[in-house]
Amino acid sequence: MRKILILAGVIAATAAGGAAIAGATSGGDDDGREQAITGSALERASAAALKETGGGKVTETEAGDEEGAYEVEVTRADGSEVDVHLDEAFNVINSEADHEERGDD
Secondary structure, eight states: OHHHHHHHHHHHHHHHHHHHHHHHHSOOGGGSOOBOOOHHHHHHHHHHHHHHHTSOEEEEEEESOTTSSEEEEEEOTTSOEEEEEEOTTSOEEEEEEOOOOTTOO
8 A cells, every 4th residue: 555655646746747847848928938039139120020010119029939939019109019920030920910918917
């Protein structure tokens, strides 16, 4: 009986450890680990995104986005937000209206 309890404990600990590793490497939007774009990459990504949207203000950036190498959020003069996804060479992959509400993070 003692061996069974020890084995069950080892299995449970292994499963919990695997879940923790998967959660740490998932890179999901809600884990708070987004990496902002910096340096010359920020300048290039911002210029490409603003050209795509026809202007506005860059309000958020993310390197290593799930839809491309970079994501740039642009807020237009009318208050609408657009997410622009870029590849490694700062070419636009796609852009889409951002319907997330602020404060949901």
